[in-house]
Amino acid sequence: MAFILSVINCSVGMFLERGNHMFEFKRIFQKSKYIEVKSVGNDGEKKPNIPSGMWVKCETCGKILYNKDLEESIMTCDNCRTHFRIGCHERINYTIDKGTFIEYDEFMISDNPIDFEGYTDKLQNLRDKTLLNEAVITGEGKINGQDTIIVVMDSTFMMGSMGCVVGEKITRAIEKATDNRKPIIIFTASGGARMQEGIFSLMQMAKTSAAIARHNEKGNLYITVLTDPTTGGVTASFAMLGDIILAEPNALIGFAGKRVIEQTIKQQLPEGFQRAEFLLEKGFIDKVVDRKDMKDTLTQILKIHS
């Protein structure tokens, strides 16, 4: 059971260094929010557990986790190993050497290619609410001194769904890596293709996969890190094409949604189905890596390929 924690705290140093300071400006004047704790399981019906202090409760094992401990464990429960979902900025902070991140295409936002009613407004609301422009951040940086292009998806923006912007940003990042003979690391987190952009979203699967094909042909490295959740059109395209595919513990990774499968086969699904460990067993990923070990693991892989 994944446990979503949104910690939006303007004062603690979670800023990214950015070329443009408008984003930081906005964050400084944003009201400080309390820690909101929502718990979701596969049934999505658990009630929110709203604490009034500096602690939260892990829904999986019930342990009380203090804010400070959570930060140190990089948003995981040290008791049961549950990895809570984190935003793209947090991910970049944990992974990329301080001061080395340069973002690409930060102002790209979505259009409305099939003229879907209400989509443009929904996007604007999301941009205001999440302070993200889209469901992915791309750029370059160093990991323990080694250059890499990095892509991090964020499931808080429209469930991390892939539309034209996500497809375009990722494709550009891959092409940049190919042209400069650099490795690329993509952290996936997505509910799949973005419905509101229709057939255009579907085509992003082909577009990103074709970019990976060219990257491969030139002998360049691509590492995927599958995080919770990674599903649908993202799983069926670039997510499963890494030279090396890592995953966080217990991450939900699959193609079809659980409910759809259950309706199709009219049976309950086995325990652990579509979790990272299940995929490891079935031979589809290389390694399950704890978040606290992720940076070291990536460092080691980059070193071997340098």
Next chain:
Amino acid sequence: MATLPFEKNMYELKSKIDELKNLAIDQDMDLGKEIRQMEIKLYNMQKEAYKNLTAWDKVSIARLVERPTSLDYINRIFDSFMELHGDRYYGDDSAIVGGIAMFNGTPVTVIAQQKGKNTKENIKRNFGMPNPEGYRKTLRLMKQAEKFNRPVICLIDTPGAYCGLGAEERGQGEAIARNLMSMSTLKTPIISIVIGEGGSGGALAMAVADEVWMLEHTVYSILSPEGFASILYKDASLAKEAAADMKITAQDLINFGIIDRIIKEPLGGAHTNVDEMAARIKRNLEESIARLKSEPIESLLTKRYYKFRKIGKVIE
């Protein structure tokens, strides 16, 4: 005769015409003039109706049980078709029919998504919904075509990739992804034709091609209208509205620049005249295969890359 909801009036008129014809024979009457007038009326009704089809009408036509399937076309368009089986890892997926054939003296590889004509066949063909082994068979046959410089023709007709437990365990996502990647750099011409339903990733996994065509009354979508309505409108019964909102018809897709050609169907739909439909597909293939074969492979691959690279609308 297959009847769709919007064909009700025409069906009634057709019945009347048949009645008159029988009456003329039984009673030895000359009703030629009346019959001809009614036939002209029917023709005009059909022309009018088929000019104004809604997205949902198109979905209905694409899903008709009577609609010609891939094998109907393969047997009429290609000579000496030899079906080949298996993915060499796990099994043989009957939802995919693939093999080698001759096309006007040129060896080709044909790979198709195959639906059934009746319940028994549909169970055998899994309703045209491939498992990972189907996509892996497709890849094997495409790589073989590449080795022998044979153009590849893919026929698309699927509600989507199968969502079963086994499919998931055997890596449905990976199988689709691998096809998308491999097709994009396959060193031989590829033409993909949607002949019925183009169901999402399950269709795309065989449609990363130099040219993507759709028959006039086909649909190609990110999801079924029922699924779309269920997720975004919270009501699966709004499928008709969803079909219109999603912009999934051949006409929509060519306007978006996503497909390259629409092949017109005989009046009333492909199922009313399979031979004519097959002939039209064949004519289009004749022109295109010759042209694509004559192009240097590097240039072909560059164009193929940019065909998909350019798809997307963003604001910067």
